[in-house]
Amino acid sequence: MADLSPSTRVAASWVTAPVAVRVGVLYLAARFVTTGLLLLAANLSTFGSRFGPDATLATLVTGWDAQWYWYVAVHGYPTVLPLTGSGQVAENQWAFMPLYAYLSEAVGLPFGAWAVGAVIVSLVAGYLASLVLFRMLTPKLGDPAAMWAVVFFAAGPLAALFQVGYAEALFLLWLFLSLWAVMQRRYGWLYLLIPLMGFTRPGVLAFALFLALHGIHRWLTRRTDSLTGVHVVHIVALGAWAVIVGFSWQVIAAAVTGDADAYLATELAWRRNWGLGGEGFVPVEGFIQGAAFWFTQWGLGPIVGYVALAVTVIGFAAFLVFVPQVKKLGVDLRLWAASYGVYLLLVFFPQSSIFRLLLPMSPLVGAFAVPRSTVWRVGVLCACLGGQWWWIYTMYALGDTIERVP
Template structure:
């Protein structure tokens, strides 16, 4: 069967209307948010003197926790023209690591409430619901109605589902991403000229989308006999790939122009690495994973560093094999598989793996469809329970405790 042909279960032959889907997903999403709210309230109650949030933490304190506070600073005062320095003269953590779209959209939504945290909460909640609906449509034609709805359940209740209720840009970034992937799947490229800049100025990672478009274009060329490749589509894919690449470097150029330091953005990002490895870090592709492997295996765990390198290489090969050969993943379609491969390669090249790795994996959420494909009810319920257990573990560590370097979301 050709890759672009759709694979459906019998239920997909008469798909429900948009209104029915919106209501069903709305009920699922609402139930999931009630559970997450309960987890956050418990975490606030458990927060003590050693926690980042203190013994009197409330829900809005958690909404403003960690990176959310940086987005709030962006909304309040903008970006520094003079980069702050540490006592040793190194560039300190500052707002340039955080893109402006979420911060200012939350500021706009907050106008009736007079409190940025309320705007951030509403943007995250609404964007998370929108992302859930788009995820359903992204997967439905490939795996059918029932499996796509289960994928939404896993997504809404997943280990990182608290991101739908805090002042992080992930919900909004996922909405743009899922819409972009859906447009590519539908071959409706026009909307991407708007979505790609929105992605670029909401969350880092649009360079991975540029790589995805490049790989997708190559795949379309080699499969042009199975699905006609029109000249207009070639033009769109090339132009959008160039736009994504340009947008991926635009923020670095803007930071350099405002501050007068061409390395301002990169130095700002590397400032966070000093929380784990003191001193001035140097960036080059793969350096983050190489350095982190030595740090975690050698310094923290006291294990042979060589073992870490072997496990890293083995993991890369295993993930590549899963994306290429696992039937459950293949059913999701080439767009999801190429995006997942592109994003994982992007992380491998630029990221320093630490406790934020869980949050950085959220853009791989379309892969929840692979967990939803098996039609066994016990399996699906088991995955859901694992999601909820993982969600509580993450909230407890990052919000109830949040007092060590491996408890930073």
């Protein structure tokens, strides 16, 4: 070792360092960069922004949905749904799951501030999610590519969500642990992880679909991948468990408020901001309306929007099925991405929050780490950082219209 150059010794020390340390170093470096970008956004905030000209890092990390989670922690959930002047259900806390809000409150108690607890929870959950992502991808891609995937994940366009008062980082931790458990056939952990997901943020119904597709795939490949009776029981029971958990929040909201439609009416209250009614939920309607709305706004007309929607769906399916780098991730991660894509297509109205809602597809970043070219990987990292600044600047420094909501 004494005869080696300093750079060689550093490289050797890096390779032999514990995975938790390597991931931690990269994650902290990414958080340092994100903090700098948030500070710059605060400095660029003006009267036109919802944060005003006196914006600080603290006001940014507690802005937007973080205010709702804080409100849940302080005031709980309404027993009587608030109404607009026209008698429709107004935006309220029932749209936000309780686990992140109350966990942040508990962590923040020693500091006397919910916001401190929220940032700590997001930071720690983001680090642990990065660590689990590395563990998931290493058997498929190898150590170097998996570590690059962690870099892309920790420094990605939406990486600010790892240090603001949003539930995404905590949800990603539960999700990655769940996917890892499925990949390792350790189904027992899912009985705990599924409710943790379900009460952190919406999306567990997508996991129910994923388990169904996973079970079908295991049945079709049972001659090469032994499928035991115990595993069959687990997969079926867990699929049912995910469905129960997925609908439980609607049942709870109905029981507390006495309104059977409390949760869906609350969610649709946000859609009414776009002048699209929101009188009732119809699967896929949101994306169909969104395609017509946005392409009309852009002067292209609804027909072009419908064609673009169809091309996007078909293109994403082809991406999952045919792209070699994606295929290297394995069947389970691709089935999850497909399941979550179907879920979004069924329930969401596409607007600026779509970028945030795509985060659960983060395991796909592994595909961008497969090419071994250093130029390619550095280029992807630069694109991630550029996208991160665009998102932070748009949502926080500007943040002045309904079209700029994280």
